[in-house]
Amino acid sequence: MRIIIAEDDPVTRRLIEASLEKWGHETVSCDNGHSAWKALNGDVPPQLIILDWIMPGISGIDLCRMIRAEMMDRAIYIIFLTSRDKREDIIAALQAGADDYLSKPFDRDELAARVQVGVRVIELQNSLAERIKQLEDALHQIKQLKGLIPICAYCKKIRDDDNYWRQLESYITEHSGAEFSHGICPDCYENIVKPEIERYSSQNGKISA
Amino acid sequence: MFNLDEALARSGGDASLLCELIDLFMEILPERLSAMQESLAADDYESLAHLAHALKGSAGAIGAQRVFEGALGLETAGKAGNIEESVRMLEQLKKEINAFRTLSSEWQKGFDR
Numbered sequence: 052m053r054i055i056i057a058e059d060d061p062v063t064r065r066l067i068e069a070s071l072e073k074w075g076h077e078t079v080s081c082d083n084g085h086s087a088w089k090a091l092n093g094d095v096p097p098q099l100i101i102l103d104w105i106m107p108g109i110s111g112i113d114l115c116r117m118i119r120a121e122m123m124d125r126a127i128y129i130i131f132l133t134s135r136d137k138r139e140d141i142i143a144a145l146q147a148g149a150d151d152y153l154s155k156p157f158d159r160d161e162l163a164a165r166v167q168v169g170v171r172v173i174e175l176q177n178s179l180a181e182r183i184k185q186l187e188d189a190l191h192q193i194k195q196l197k198g199l200i201p202i203c204a205y206c207k208k209i210r211d212d213d214n215y216w217r218q219l220e221s222y223i224t225e226h227s228g229a230e231f232s233h234g235i236c237p238d239c240y241e242n243i244v245k246p247e248i249e250r251y252s253s254q255n256g257k258i259s260a
Numbered sequence: 261m262f263n264l265d266e267a268l269a270r271s272g273g274d275a276s277l278l279c280e281l282i283d284l285f286m287e288i289l290p291e292r293l294s295a296m297q298e299s300l301a302a303d304d305y306e307s308l309a310h311l312a313h314a315l316k317g318s319a320g321a322i323g324a325q326r327v328f329e330g331a332l333g334l335e336t337a338g339k340a341g342n343i344e345e346s347v348r349m350l351e352q353l354k355k356e357i358n359a360f361r362t363l364s365s366e367w368q369k370g371f372d373r
Contacts, residue, residue: 062285062318066270069277105313134317156320156328159272 052170053077053097057087057114058132059106063155067101067132067162074163084109088117091127098126098173099166104133104144112147119148126176128169132157195226262363267323275371281322282364288318289357296334300346308346309338312353324364330356 054076058064061082068078079097081087085108087100100118104111111131118127129151131144136154144152150172151165200222201210208216220231235244271278292315299308316331330353337345 060314060317060321061288062281063321065284066277066281066321069274069280070272073272073274105310134313134320155317156270156323159270 052099052173053079053095054166055079055081055087055090055097055100057081057084057100057106057111058103059083060103063103070159070162071101071166074166076166083107084111084114087114091118091122096125098177099128099130099169101130101132101166102149104131104135104140112144115144115147115149126173126180128173130165130169132162192226192228196223262360262367263323263325264367266325270321270323278322279368279371282368285318285322285324286361293354293357296350299338300350303343305338305341305346309335312338315353324356324360326356327353327360 054071056064056067056071056078058067058080059082064080064082068080071078079090081090084106087102088109090097091100102111102115109117111133115129115131118129129149131149131152132155133140133144133152134155141152150169153162153165202208202219203210203216207219209219209222211217211222224230267278268275271281292311296308296311296315299305299311312331312335316328316335319325319327319331330349334346334349334353337349
């Protein structure tokens with residue numbers, strides 16, 4: 052997973068970077084809040100961020116608030132990694148929108164475990180978002196069939212969005228995924244098929260006679 | 261002093277990474293110490309405390325326990341705006357850094373990179 056490290060201390064940053072890479076992650080290292088914000092607005096924005104509290108420019112806590120205020124529709128997991136370890140600091144960070152909080156100097160195994168939790172949550176959110184998209188697409192198609200459909204009063208062809216008159220069957224198949232198996236109902240058998248068979252037989256009779 | 265086991269644990273048992281981190285620490289040290297000296301000369305205790313805080317973080321990452329404690333002492337003195345204590349703590353911190361430098365470079369020499 053791609054992970055942003057927002058940390059102004061070069062030694063700590065390198066330690067986190069090397070650790071994450073060893074665990075198979077890709078890192079985007081930032082030494083201040085501004086460049087972390089820029090990375091979040093890039094083409095392939097990471098979804099997990101390890102955030103220091105005290106940084107030049109935008110502080111970690113301000114960046115956290117900005118992410119929650121302006122990226123509400125995005126699944127971003129925020130882990131605070133800071134030397135501020137007072138109870139009120141932890142509460143303030145969680146209230147600002149942090150998902151997790153780890154104190155410095157940090158324990159490497161604990162960081163690995165907490166990053167793993169973040170990865171799990173993000174993957175879950177991504178798969179839920181994908182399912183919702185599929186359901187919305189399906190709902191969109193059903194809605195098209197529920198709306199007002201222009202139909203020819205005589206031949207029952209349907210006018211589609213591109214203004215073409217189409218066979219009822221192909222229109223419904225395209226908009227619902229339903230397929231048709233053709234048969235003949237008893238009424239039509241009596242009114243259409245039977246007279247046609249009789250006409251055909253009588254014509255044949257004439258020829259053979 | 262320099263707790264090698266702890267430092268190695270922080271680096272995931274990766275001695276070459278620890279070497280790299282110590283080098284990095286030593287590289288940024290002179291600039292930080294002179295910035296501290298300047299802050300102290302300018303009676304800028306807020307900046308002094310901030311610098312000490314940053315150094316504390318770096319020391320913690322490489323397991324330099326006594327440098328960490330020295331930086332914490334300086335940060336506290338700076339926050340309190342205590343001039344005498346700040347001067348004393350900065351001298352103490354420099355001593356701890358020198359001790360760490362000796363120990364870590366000995367270890368680094370023994371470690372074939």
